[in-house]
Amino acid sequence: xxxxxxxxxxxxxxxxxxxxxxxxxxxxxxxxxxxxxxxxxxxxxxxxxxxxxxxxxxxxxxxxxxxxxxxxxxxxxxxxxxxxxxxxxxxxxxxxxxxxxxxxxxxxxxxxxxxxxxxxxxxxxxxxxxxxxxxxxxxxxxxxxxxxxxxxxxxxxxxxxxxxxxxxxxxxxxxxxxxxxxxxxxxxxxxxxxxxxxxxxxxxxxxxxxxxxxxxxxxxxxxxxxxxxxxxxxxxxxxxxxxxxxxxxxxxxxxxxxxxxxxxxxxxxxxxxxxxxxxxxxxxxxxxxxxxxxxxxxxxxxxxxxxxxxxxxxxxxxxxxxxxxxxxxxxxxxxxxxxxxxxxxxxxxxxxxxxxxxxxxxxxxxxxxxxxxxxxxxxxxxxxxxxxxxxxxxxxxxxxxxxxxxxxxxxxxxxxxxxxxxxxxxxx
Amino acid sequence: xxxxxxxxxxxxxxxxxxxxxxxxxxxxxxxxxxxxxxxxxxxxxxxxxxxxxxxxxxxxxxxxxxxxxxxxxxxxxxxxxxxxxxxxxxxxxxxxxxxxxxxxxxxxxxxxxxxxxxxxxxxxxxxxxxxxxxxxxxxxxxxxxxxxxxxxxxxxxxxxxxxxxxxxxxxxxxxxxxxxxxxxxxxxxxxxxxxxxxxxxxxxxxxxxxxxxxxxxxxxxxxxxxxxxxxxxxxxxxxxxxxxxxxxxxxxxxxxxxxxxxxxxxxxxxxxxxxxxxxxxxxxxxxxxxxxxxxxxxxxxxxxxxxxxxxxxxxxxxxxxxxxxx
Numbered sequence: 001x002x003x004x005x006x007x008x009x010x011x012x013x014x015x016x017x018x019x020x021x022x023x024x025x026x027x028x029x030x031x032x033x034x035x036x037x038x039x040x041x042x043x044x045x046x047x048x049x050x051x052x053x054x055x056x057x058x059x060x061x062x063x064x065x066x067x068x069x070x071x072x073x074x075x076x077x078x079x080x081x082x083x084x085x086x087x088x089x090x091x092x093x094x095x096x097x098x099x100x101x102x103x104x105x106x107x108x109x110x111x112x113x114x115x116x117x118x119x120x121x122x123x124x125x126x127x128x129x130x131x132x133x134x135x136x137x138x139x140x141x142x143x144x145x146x147x148x149x150x151x152x153x154x155x156x157x158x159x160x161x162x163x164x165x166x167x168x169x170x171x172x173x174x175x176x177x178x179x180x181x182x183x184x185x186x187x188x189x190x191x192x193x194x195x196x197x198x199x200x201x202x203x204x205x206x207x208x209x210x211x212x213x214x215x216x217x218x219x220x221x222x223x224x225x226x227x228x229x230x231x232x233x234x235x236x237x238x239x240x241x242x243x244x245x246x247x248x249x250x251x252x253x254x255x256x257x258x259x260x261x262x263x264x265x266x267x268x269x270x271x272x273x274x275x276x277x278x279x280x281x282x283x284x285x286x287x288x289x290x291x292x293x294x295x296x297x298x299x300x301x302x303x304x305x306x307x308x309x310x311x312x313x314x315x316x317x318x319x320x321x322x323x324x325x326x327x328x329x330x331x332x333x334x335x336x337x338x339x340x341x342x343x344x345x346x347x348x349x350x351x352x353x354x355x356x357x358x359x360x361x362x363x364x365x366x367x368x369x370x371x372x373x374x375x376x377x378x379x380x381x382x383x384x385x386x387x388x389x390x391x392x393x394x395x396x397x398x399x400x401x402x403x404x405x406x407x408x409x410x411x412x413x414x415x416x417x418x419x420x421x422x423x424x425x426x427x428x
Numbered sequence: 429x430x431x432x433x434x435x436x437x438x439x440x441x442x443x444x445x446x447x448x449x450x451x452x453x454x455x456x457x458x459x460x461x462x463x464x465x466x467x468x469x470x471x472x473x474x475x476x477x478x479x480x481x482x483x484x485x486x487x488x489x490x491x492x493x494x495x496x497x498x499x500x501x502x503x504x505x506x507x508x509x510x511x512x513x514x515x516x517x518x519x520x521x522x523x524x525x526x527x528x529x530x531x532x533x534x535x536x537x538x539x540x541x542x543x544x545x546x547x548x549x550x551x552x553x554x555x556x557x558x559x560x561x562x563x564x565x566x567x568x569x570x571x572x573x574x575x576x577x578x579x580x581x582x583x584x585x586x587x588x589x590x591x592x593x594x595x596x597x598x599x600x601x602x603x604x605x606x607x608x609x610x611x612x613x614x615x616x617x618x619x620x621x622x623x624x625x626x627x628x629x630x631x632x633x634x635x636x637x638x639x640x641x642x643x644x645x646x647x648x649x650x651x652x653x654x655x656x657x658x659x660x661x662x663x664x665x666x667x668x669x670x671x672x673x674x675x676x677x678x679x680x681x682x683x684x685x686x687x688x689x690x691x692x693x694x695x696x697x698x699x700x701x702x703x704x705x706x707x708x709x710x711x712x713x714x715x716x717x718x719x720x721x722x723x724x725x726x727x728x729x730x731x732x733x734x735x736x737x738x739x740x741x742x743x744x745x746x747x748x749x750x751x752x753x754x
């Protein structure tokens with residue numbers, strides 16, 4: 001079995017230590033470890049984290065292989081420091097049967113860059129009308145535990161209630177895309193001062209908040225747990241905070257872009273800023289950061305949403321919603337949370353690896369960096385600063401809102417069960 | 429002046445006054461037996477209309493032809509656009525044929541801005557109305573009409589609309605005319621009041637440089653100009669107001685309401701009017717209603733805009749006013 005010695009890494013941002021990988025597991029963590037028989041990686045003060053886990057990725061395969069495939073998406077994931085991604089169900093065909101989730105799961109196994117855990121649709125065809133065979137997807141080889149109609153809201157209160165109840169039988173969780181559909185007909189951007197001026201259809205905060213309020217109450221009523229996707233408003237934060245204080249079993253995620261960008265950027269009419277839920281206001285951004293720091297929001301999830309160039313190189317209304325995120329997520333979190341003093345690296349490990357692995361029940365991921373644990377690791381050069389260059393992305397798509405923006409931090413190495421998937425910033 | 433005319437908010441006070449003054453010169457050309465200037469001879473302008481709008485297109489076309497430009501009309505219906513061609517490809521195709529300026533009407537807010545700023549084409553871009561965003565030449569022709577009526581064609585030269593009180597009534601939420609007018613009238617020093625049911629005002633309107641009222645009657649006595657905006661009957665079905673009749677009773681301008689306006693005050697409408705809805709026939713046909721004048725003025729204002737964007741520093745109208753020069 002091959003050995004790798006990571007020398008002088010700040011484990012979770014602490015004092016420099018050596019970490020010895022033997023085969024698929026971490027053999028030893030300490031100082032002055034012997035390099036005998038091991039390949040040495042000089043960490044030189046870089047930060048070592050458990051491999052990142054993304055609970056919200058769109059890999060697009062099957063169906064939209066022009067924007068991403070499981071292979072290109074997992075390569076992008078490894079580039080961004082991820083060792084496990086959860087693939088959303090809004091593919092063509094929709095991942096609403098055991099057959100489709102097994103296909104995605106198998107493609108992930110074959111890629112070798114990153115574990116892929118398929119998410120199953122809650123309702124058939126994401127149509128919100130009839131429950132998909134949740135049990136069959138759970139019992140399939142893919143072992144689905146997270147269910148979501150992401151992209152669409154499970155808007156019918158009865159269907160949502162039944163889904164929350166039904167998945168209790170196998171400890172599943174429903175991840176809700178909170179968007180009241182009637183309040184967001186024709187919505188193009190956050191409803192507020194900027195939308196009024198630009199004449200773009202508004203996506204009001206209340207369309208998100210009203211669904212979250214309903215769903216935490218439903219979860220309480222039926223004694224289920226619920227996960228809220230991409231929380232984007234200050235009001236949503238308040239509702240989740242209240243729900244947690246009541247003991248409701250709710251978890252929530254925030255995307256990197258909602259931690260950094262605001263609707264002021266839409267003034268450019270550049271669809272690279274078009275995303276769902278939309279970019280909100282400065283006040284929302286600050287509330288989201290605060291909530292991620294204090295644990296009201298549990299995790300960062302990318303909502304990595306690749307789109308081909310032509311779907312963004314057009315007028316705003318015609319453009320697709322979404323932005324790629326796997327390869328910039330950690331940098332944005334460093335910029336908004338670490339460099340601002342809101343979160344330390346142990347906190348980053350918690351929000352981007354430990355907690356998402358717990359919510360998604362990803363075994364072998366989000367584990368401590370200590371002897372005997374699976375060697376799923378990410379090495380970050382936190383001292384680096386550089387401009388984002390989409391030409392260097394491993395993703396098949398380039399729809400990033402950060403092109404040309406200077407961001408801190410760069411993932412230099414990623415290990416998936418001891419196997420290096422990224423070395424010196426290059427995919428293996 | 430900038431290279432393009434995308435939004436009324438992009439115009440400075442001096443830009444706007446220059447356009448209005450130039451439009452006065454252009455208006456005098458219309459009084460000549462031969463209504464044509466050689467100014468844009470050899471230049472090509474395309475009217476790129478993705479939305480049906482006969483009156484705006486014809487107005488631009490008349491303005492272009494009076495300036496001797498070569499005019500190409502492109503409408504989306506029956507064109508390659510209906511076969512799925514993108515805005516970018518359409519624009520690049522037209523530019524490859526040697527177009528100097530693109531006059532664009534598009535249903536998507538921001539489409540002209542994208543066309544002007546994405547590096548797709550080099551031509552000048554003039555916004556002829558985009559979604560619910562802007563319609564800057566409409567605001568300019570409205571301001572021109574107000575200045576002529578409230579200040580005077582000659583007395584108005586070089587002047588703005590300082591202190592004039594303008595009330596806009598109707599569907600503000602979906603109106604690019606309202607947005608453009610609020611921006612331009614504010615720049616020109618006018619005091620603007622928007623009147624509409626709360627459902628037809630955008631969230632965020634409180635940050636606009638104007639007053640907002642839900643009550644038409646109380647604003648009429650304090651208005652130098654009242655501009656009515658078209659209210660589409662379909663809005664009723666989306667619960668913006670209960671019935672057409674209720675809208676008309678609360679926000680429509682009839683003879684009794686018009687009588688409350690000061691004697692000098694004018695009634696404006698960008699057209700097309702829905703008679704019996706926002707305006708009664710009595711008001712529409714009265715001498716205080718400027719709707720037909722606005723159409724005439726639209727040609728002059730569009731000539732001025734085309735000239736100033738494309739024509740450069742040469743005088744717009746050589747010897748247009750021989751009596752004044754001597």
